[in-house]
Amino acid sequence: MEGPGNSHIYRSLQPVPASLLIFWNMPTTAQVTIEAQPTKVSEGKDVLLLVHNLPQNPIGYIWYKGQIMDIHHYITSYVIDAETIISGPAYSGRETVYSNASLLIQNVTQNDTGSYTIQIMKLVDIPKPSISSSNLNPRKAVETVILSCDPDTEDVSYLWWINGQSLPISRKLQLSENNRTLVIFGVTKDTAGPYECEMKNPVSSSRSDPVTLNLLSCVEKEPWWPLLNSAKSNCQLK
Structure with missing residues (x-):
């Protein structure tokens, strides 16, 4: 899935202690940051990946599992104008994306360990060539x-x-x-x-x-x- 936008990676610590997932923020720019709430979560609990300092006038968001932004790693997306959520192949049924771009992962398991990438879609004004x-x-x-x-x-x-x-x-x-x-x-x-x-x-x-x-x-x-x-x-x- 391609298009104009900014991508920001959120990854977890490795190795992961038994029955415990520890998330930390690794933004690729100084503007957009991602905060885990809570920062430490046990299996079976929920974690919210909260996005701060979004750019102005985004048209949507796409969350990927891992750092590769392709259809196979596509979890879910949110289209702002249509207020529509579209799930992808990496969607487990436990993820929810909100209008503020944040991602909720419910009933966390060991399979949720790893990197998460958000792609923020923006309108790009095209000048007359x-x-x-x-x-x-x-x-x-x-x-x-x-x-x-x-x-x-x-x-x-x-x-x-x-x-x-x-x-x-x-x-x-x-x-x-x-x-x-x-x-x-x-x-x-x-x-x-x-x-x-x-x-x-x-x-x-x-x-x-x-x-x-x-x-x-x-x-x-x-x-x-x-x-x-x-x-x-x-x-x-x-």
Whole structure:
């Protein structure tokens, strides 16, 4: 389960004494802290993992058993707007998540020993992206152009469009690993655009204004005097 948010790990001491679970707080940031109430709990008792200093305007919380945030370790989550609790594969029936993000574990057993991770989901405002180009006036079929989708933003996906459609599979078009940069080899009329880039997260998206490359068509001119041995290029916009 992915999305913008902050993750904080809460783990227990190891090894665990017989019939006794001892929890301690290990936050990954100074802002959010997790407090166990009580700090020591015997088997069969309840423990509350209380979350302090939540960020503003969260949209939900997800609790995981352990430090791996995937579907297999997903215990339970709370969606704030819908006031909905969604249980996952690691849910034992004894965990309850509250609207303040705290997690109650009832009738504690030895199987509850270990790390607990909370992922706090937040809305990320996506700015309107813009396209920057290494060359807006490339020579036709000669020059390579690099387009970048700005700004560089965390927790978003980048998508590119040409002529209002998703990019075709072509050796002339190459995306960077995170799709933020597009390389156009030997720009031609078919690959001149217009281009648009889109920034997207699970809850919103924003698309740039279109950018079209202006192709220069270059013609080699013969020297006007035979003694001159260098030809000149005359490039014009097409």
